[in-house]
Amino acid sequence: MxxxxxxxxxxxxxxxxxxxxxxxxxxxxxxxxxxxxxxxxxxxxxxxxxxxxxxxxxxxxxxxxxxxxxxxxxxxxxxxxxxxxxxxxxxxxxxxxxxxxxxxxxxxxxxxxxxxxxxxxxxxxxxxxLRHSPAYVLARDLVHSPESGRVMSVVFRDDQFIPIQGHYGSNWRSDVAKAGAGTLLEHSIHDIDMLHFVIGPITDVSARQSFFHGISGIEDVLTTHFSFAPLQSSGESAVGSLTSIWHDNLARPSLRRVEIFCEKRFITIDGDDWFGPVSWTNSDGSTGCLAGDELVSATRDLIQSDPNPDxxxxxxxxxxxxxxxDVAIALSAHQTVNAIYRSAHSGSTNVQVGEFK
Ligand SMILES: NC(=O)c1ccc[n+]([C@@H]2O[C@H](COP(=O)([O-])OP(=O)(O)OC[C@H]3O[C@@H](n4cnc5c(N)ncnc54)[C@H](O)[C@@H]3O)[C@@H](O)[C@H]2O)c1
Structure with missing residues (x-):
């Protein structure tokens, strides 16, 4: 142009x-x-x-x-x-x-x-x-700041009503040929991408899934445990879990809660995916919490491009x-998602994610 x-x-x-x-x-x-x-x-x-x-x-x-x-x-x-x-x-x-x-x-x-x-x-x-979300950008900054010590573990929960109803009303999400799979691929690929973004590459996974709605190929509960790549400083690996649920509680449109445990800092992302609040507690007892406009302005310099993804x-x-x-970043999330499904299909055996690009 x-x-x-x-x-x-x-x-x-x-x-x-x-x-x-x-x-x-x-x-x-x-x-x-x-x-x-x-x-x-x-x-x-x-x-x-x-x-x-x-x-x-x-x-x-x-x-x-x-x-x-x-x-x-x-x-x-x-x-x-x-x-x-x-x-x-x-x-x-x-x-x-x-x-x-x-x-x-x-x-x-x-x-x-x-x-x-x-x-x-x-x-x-x-x-x-979510790579442009002030909440996740701040969490990433907090995790990697020296005062936090090493990141040890993460507990990630994501639930929403199955989006073939309510304001989504999309039948295609119940057709495996059109959607590929259920709650993990269609929705929680965002969460896998945020785990990569906030903490780092995932190296191996073990998973289980359920099909409460009885729709072929469309899992509505998936839980997975995983290890992150070993930390350069010590060779130790952070470990974590993700639970992704598509239920029928129409009062819960799309809600995430993330708890991150570092050696000397505990961080939570709650409420809104974009505007937080993000809260943290340090080992000296000091605490912090940012939400809304305050969160947006505190993270403005941490987002390299325009905060609006479009x-x-x-x-x-x-x-x-x-x-x-870009698509290469998305492919990394697909590689992890693929390893999780391979584990879920094989009785939750441990599966290596493979090369992380
Ligand atoms: N980034 C996000 O947070 C986010 C949120 C929702 C959906 N999505 C993704 O966006 C895509 C669409 O989801 P949606 O919620 O808008 O679904 P939707 O059902 O509301 O809209 C999809 C539209 O695509 C049309 N369509 C299907 N095949 C077509 C084709 N070959 N050519 C032209 N039109 C075609 C359908 O008729 C429909 O109107 C999916 O891949 C979904 O996973 C992403």
Missing amino acids: TASQKLKVGFIGAGFIATYHSKSIRRAERNLNFEIERAGVFDIDQARAIAFAEASGHQMMTSPEEVIDSSDVIYICTWTSEHLDLVRKITQAGKALFCEKPLATNLADAAEIVRLCRQSNITNQVGLV AAFLNSAYTNSPAYP
Whole structure:
């Protein structure tokens, strides 16, 4: 892009998350130093495309190819099973790409997405949005500060009502061909990414799963224990657990609680994924707690790009520079997720994650 041009933004898939990004772009627009042009939108469900086009100002189109032709950057917001084919089309056209998480329904397709993006050298970003969350950015800073000592353990709980109901109302999440799997791949891939981000690479895992809703291939409870890569300072490894649940309690839309134990500091992330509160207790008895606007301003310098993930992506696309987090970061989460499923399928044996890139 040159400075005189507008950035033309297109959408493939016009459901829940596309609407979220569209509104987020609207908020980001005021602070961008270039203009956004709302280009094409395509959805196989025409009524959804019409509603999205009317609300956002995008032009309805009749194929993904038309959207790609009309746009400089394209958001892929379809069912997970469709991502790879659309990435192929977008990389062939050499356009910038925002792909929703998970990248694909399986590890091989996720790796192929990374290969295609590398080969075409396009700006690419993934919807692992918690990498921009002030709460997780602060937790990471607290964990790695020298006063904390070594990180020893983490307890991560994530629960929400199964998103085939309520405001999601998405039938595709109960179809393993479209979603790939259940609560771990579809939802808690965010949590695996946050464990990598806040603490470090996971080296081996052991897991169990249950299927309370009786939907083939869609686990609704998954618990896993894991070890992180040995610390350089001592060779000792932090260990932890994740419990991910899709229940039917409509009063609990999406809630996480994270407890991190370092040698000399205890940290919790509770409440809102973005605005905290993040609380901590030090071994000298001092405590801290940040939430809301205070948390946002305390972490502003720790977030290298724009705190709004969509603004960060559009800025990168406009300047033809790398975006964050990219598909390679997402592939690392897929590798860990894949190891967890292999363990769950094999009676919770210990499984090595393999090379962490
Ligand atoms: N980053 C996040 O926090 C987050 C949150 C929710 C969903 N997601 C991901 O976003 C993707 C979409 O989820 P959603 O909640 O928006 O689902 P949704 O059901 O609300 O919307 C998906 C839309 O894609 C359309 N679609 C399916 N295949 C298509 C194709 N080949 N071409 C064009 N349109 C097609 C459907 O008709 C539907 O309107 C999924 O991969 C999901 O995992 C990410």
